[in-house]
Amino acid sequence: MTINFDNAATTFPKPVSVANAIFKAVKQYGGNAGRGGHKLTLLTSEKVFDTRQTAADFFGAQTENVIFTVNCTHALNFAIQGIMSNGGHIIISGIEHNSSARPVYALAKKKKCTFSIAEVSDDPDETVNNFRSLINHNTKAIVCTIAGNVTGQIMPYKEIGKLCQEKNICFIADGAQACGTLDIKMSDGINILCTAGHKGLYGPTGTGLLISDGKYHITPLIQGGTGSSSLNLEHPDILPDGMESGTLNVIGIIALKNGIEFVRDMGTAKIFKHEDKLCRQFINGLSDTRTIIYRSPGVEYVPIVSFNIPDMKPEDVAEKLDQQGFCLRAGLHCSPLAHYSMGTTDGTVRFAPSVFNNENQVESLVKTIKKIQKI
Amino acid sequence: MNMTAVSMPSVTLAIKAKRMLNEQGFKCTVKRAANVSENGCTHMIVVNGAPEIVIAFLDKYNIAYGKLLGDAMPQ
Structure with a gap:
């Protein structure tokens, strides 16, 4: 007997539809999405688009602003380092996962940014005020989890989103523990939502999402092949290509659609x-x-x-x-x-x-x- | 019937445009359009519609596109 109560790390078991989708993807969708123009690649590109569209609809985003990553940590790194590429001040909450705290700390250590940590209170208003009090003229972003991964405390993320809008600060939300149990929408004031595909969205490991509302330019951390604008040594700026260098985890992405649909339908x-x-x-x-x-x-x-x-x-x-x-x-x-x-x-x-x-x-x-x- | 080919900045935007055009009754396919872009590899949409209608559609729905490809029309 093995009973999994460690679903905050990764959900298991997965829905049967996810397992079936993986099998089908391995058997049928063997093209390299976005590369070339033959039937197999175009068919695979369509399947990848299906997941992108499903995720976009689920979170209320434009399809092209859905970026596939390999997990939430990668998404948060892309977001944090991409937004802070020109320096500035960033605020994180006092319950952030290392996937946010470490990239911020690393940037600060290299003197590429400064950061502050907002104390989290049991009182949501106090928490928001703690963030507010740390904002200065140079603050570029707030990174805050929607729900903490240790206690599960739900943060006042909508109010933090409002604060960011009011101050013209980019709000990067970590949805790893919230997506799938809370109804998260980009219209909650989120500029960049980072989440895992393999937790509450019931997708396979190796899947993650970075979803942008398009307001803030994210400097890509990785440059390389995108299947587009290949003559140009300048990496493309357009989403999603600019943030998706290299071959995608096509099989995982295709199955992620079934995971999201499982959550959406339930x-x-x-x-x-x-x-x-x-x-x-x-x-x-x-x-x-x-x-x-x-x-x-x-x-x-x-x-x-x-x-x-x-x-x-x-x-x-x-x-x-x-x-x-x-x-x-x-x-x-x-x-x-x-x-x-x-x-x-x-x-x-x-x-x-x-x-x-x-x-x-x-x-x-x-x-x-x-x-x-x-x- | 007018056929219009438009280069697209990414396969994602090409598929997005295709599906939206299909929903509106246009016949549209996505094809690879290597050698037709100044920047190299790209995808294009080929639509059974007049260029001005297709471009107006893409503008209306705020779908980024490249350029009209007069020399890339299917024979």
Whole structure:
């Protein structure tokens, strides 16, 4: 028995339609999208376009502004480094994943930008004010996760979007933990949305999205073959080609469409409701134990629960659970900033259900955690 | 029937234009148009419509395009 509760890292299992799409893509869509003009390449280009269109419709973007990346980290790097290519000041939240924090830190270390970290409060208004107070005349961008990957706290991203619009600052939103459970639209004030294809969108690993609203020019980090304007040594500026050098992960991209459709057809609200119910069952089931749950009253969360068992290292808890067939991630979850503010620098164990988990599985997990605590 | 060929800056925009034109009743195909662009490889759309109508359509829907390809018409 193996039950996956580590869906915040990557969802598993995937919908059957995604698996079937991968098989079909391997068998039928063997062209190199955008390269050449023969039947196979044009057919493959059409299939890649189908996914681009599906993603564009799902997030409310123009098709050509949907950029395929290999994961959310790549998307965030493209966005952050591309927007900050001429320097300036950037603000990140105090719960950002290393996929945002590290590129910002690296730019600052090379003296290519300065940065500030906005403290995240349980009170959304206070959080927005914290961002506001850090804006200066040189601020070019705010990078903020829509939902933190350690506790799942939902950030006031729409209000941050409004603030960015008001101040003419680029808002780069990390949707890795939110896309698929929240109804995210570019019209929420997002200039650049970065997300994974393999998490809440149920696509294969090796897929990610950078979606631009077209307002801010993103300097490409990588130059190379695009299948267009090939005589020109100047890399094309036009989207999506300018941001998609080299052969695309065609198979993954084609299957990502089925993942997005799976979420779209079920509806993010229904998915959220199901997973949130499992989170509440998990929390309630452990309420008579000494388990520490990292949630605050009145704060909204995506379906993620971070917890610790007193006097036990998170890694030891996860190992014991693994021995019993439960896959949960322990550690810092690549988000040291969040742990500094939570005072959990030894990390936490993270419970992250997907739409495929059920109440019996959660009940079984709760019993096992109680057994570990000898209750 | 007028046939119009227009070079497109990317295959994505070519397919986007094709699908929108198809929806509006135009017959449109995407083809590779190497040697017809000043910048090298590119894709083009070939549409059964007058040039001025096709260009007006692309302008209306804000779809970036290259140039009219008089010498690239299918024989």
